Amino acid sequence: MDFTDVSLTALRVFRAVAEQGTFTAAAASLGYTQSAVSRQIAAIERAAGAELLERRRDGVRLTPAGRIVMRRATVVLDEIDTTARELSGLPTEAATVRLGWLPSAGAALLPRAMLALRRSDPDLNVVSREGGTPALVRALRAGSLDLALLASAPPFRPPDTESPPLVLRTLTERPLYLAVPATHPLARADFVDVADLRGQPWIAGSSSGEDRLMGVWPGLDERPEIAHTARDWLAKLQLVAAGCGLTTVSASLAPAVPAGVRVLPVRGGPQEQRRLLLARLPGVTNEAVTRVAAALRAAALDGGDASPGGGGPAAT
Structure with a gap:
């Protein structure tokens, strides 16, 4: 095991892969090709004499040896960043x-x-x-x-x-709510019955990935009609205000709801907390x-x- 030849670039790439969960996502975040990321990871694993990342079908995760290297790599990279600040005359970030x-x-x-x-x-x-x-x-x-x-x-x-x-x-710990256009017929009452959600257009998360159906009421007994996809919750709420569909909303977002949107509880199904x-x-x-x-x-x-x-x- 010899870490003397491990470059700072390899450490930064290793940290990015551990954070992003895939070689592809790490390459995109760093502006590298996937093959360049793979070469850096191979180099640091050779230096460690151990597998640092467990390759799985859904991405990668740190092995026990990888967690040790990641812990030390974070300290090294933070110290390098602090040194760069001092050399450039910027104040040290103490806390x-x-x-x-x-x-x-x-x-x-x-x-x-x-x-x-x-x-x-x-x-x-x-x-x-x-x-x-x-x-x-x-x-x-x-x-x-x-x-x-x-x-x-x-x-x-x-x-x-x-x-x-x-x-x-x-x-x-709070209930999940439904965001409805203020002009929508469902907005006339103080709650929405879950049966009335059938056939409604939805504003959901991105069309792929872990948040694919985030924004659709859980447990619908039909395939939802996704009218719009957006990652940003405020964008979803503005689309609701424009009458483009419904979306779910957490209680913590209630203070940020724009005009033209009603936030209502849903009844008739399992309580969604x-x-x-x-x-x-x-x-x-x-x-x-x-x-x-x-x-x-x-x-x-x-x-x-x-x-x-x-x-x-x-x-x-």
Whole structure:
């Protein structure tokens, strides 16, 4: 085993593959060809004398040896970035917390928490990024995130089966709602019966990938008609306001609902609950991570009484 010849490029490529979950996605994020990524991974595995990534049909995940290398690689790359800042005359980032968040958290909860931290801890630096739950879990495992806001749906299984289990704290557990154009016949009542969702056009997630049907009411007994696809939740809500279809919405998005949209509960089927989780790797956390976690918990509590509505009187 000889790491003396491992390049920083190889370490950055290895981190990108671990975070993205596939060679293809890592290549796209770095602007490399897939073959270039494969060569870098092969080089670092030769240096390690072990397989660092388990190749699976649905992508890759870190092996036990890969987790060790990833942990050390993250420290090395962070130190190199800090050195570059010092050499360029920029101030050193003494207390930085790396936070990942799911898209719905970015509409209200995350800004509330960041505003509170700017007031209470102006010297604390939070670097954040948006992502889906599987991608954020991979980044936590790779050691490139300190905390992540994740979504969970019934039966509320752990976000992955890796060991050791992630430390999870439930910030909120609230019903899933339906966003309806204010001019739609379904908007006239204070709730929607699940039977009335048959034959409705839907605004869903991207046409492929892990969020393919996100936005469609779960458990429909028909193949849904997807009228529009969009990754961004605010784009979905604007399409609803324009009368283009229906979409699901979490309670945390209620404060960001635009005019022309009603947010209503759905009755007549299984209750659809959604949890917002705060996740981290097990082990002792530093004070900066603890302060950010506390701000996120407080922001979640502050938004707990935000009632659905919009485009008309609030639903009961």
